[in-house]
Amino acid sequence: MNIHIKTIYKKELLEIKQDKPLIASLLALPLILGVIFPTIxxxxxxxxxxLLSTEKISPMIKHFSSIIPNDINGHTEILYIILMYIFLPLFLIIPISISNVISSSSFVGEKENKTIEGLLNTPITNKELVFGKILSSVIPSILITWISMFIYGILIDVFGFNIFNKIIFPNFEWIFMALILAPMITILSIQLVICISSRVKTSKSAQSVAIVFIFPIVAFVISQASGLLIFGIWMEILLSFIILIINIIIFYSITTKIDREKLILNL
Incomplete structure (x- = not known):
């Protein structure tokens, strides 16, 4: 890793570790989605x-019939759909929310603390600066997401074994989401925060980027429940490819057009 990128990365992680209220706020959503919801x-x-009452929403089963394992049957099908597919896109909210808080506190926080001038006057290039900021936000976000997913999976496989008579977590959709889609969409979220950082003066304003992603995710959940759109593996692959292209375009746009003088003057 480049020495400048490594320096920025270590500096950002140290600041995160020292901010106890920030760490506490980052753990709230993973606790809800990874522990509370599956337990309920x-x-x-x-x-x-x-389970008998789920017969009222049995039409949902027809939309997922092609991807439900043959040995999942009876009244447990609806519960399987909820745990393995309805909750799937919801877990994307975790890295998006966490990365927004970290990146906004990081980049815009430099402006609030009047430390960005010294940072921009160093020999660090724009690419090194942006890449270092991205790494310092994406790595903690993805790690926390993976931990919450791991706990989620343990709960499902241990306490759900007597319900499904088998271990059901993870499937290929969850693995692809964790390793590919979640990092891609998290990087996109961070880059959007960086894009608007030159136009806002507070980290709270920059955090509004999360709303841009949360609405589509909620729409995915609703569309799955109604059967309009299944958030399956092909949808994940398509979204990952599109987001990858967008990430590359935004990264080069940021690094070539970032105006250091403007950022300093906007303090």
Missing amino acids: FLSLGYDKSF
Whole structure:
């Protein structure tokens, strides 16, 4: 790793470690999605009355019939769909939210703390600066996401074994999302924060970028529940490819057009 990029990365991680309230806020959403939600639905899975009531939404099963394993049948199909497909896009909110908080506190925070002038006057190139900022945000975000997914999977496989009579987590969709799609969309989110950093003066303003991504994710969840669009592997591959191209374009646009003098004057 380039020495300048490594220096920025270490500096950002040190600041994150020292900000205890920030760390606490970052863990709230992973706790909800990775622990609380699966615990609630798994507990309902042991309730026969709940499983019988799912017959009212049995049309949902038809939309997922081609991807539900043959040995998942009966009343457990709906619960399987909820745990393995409805929750899938929701986990993308974790790295997006965390990276927005970190990157906005990092880049725009430099402006708030009046430290960006000294940083921009160093021999660090624009590419090194942007890449270092991206790394310092994307790595903690993805690591926290993976940990929450790991706990989510453990809960499903341990407490859901008696419901499904098999280990169901992870499937290929979850693995691809964790390794490819989540990092891609997280990098895109961070770069958008950097893009608007020259136009805002507070980190709270920069955090509004997360809203741009949360609405489409909620739309995916609704579309899956209604059967209009299945967030399956081919959809993930398509989105990852599109986002990769956008990331490359934005990265080169940022690094070639970033105006250091303007950033300093906007302090």
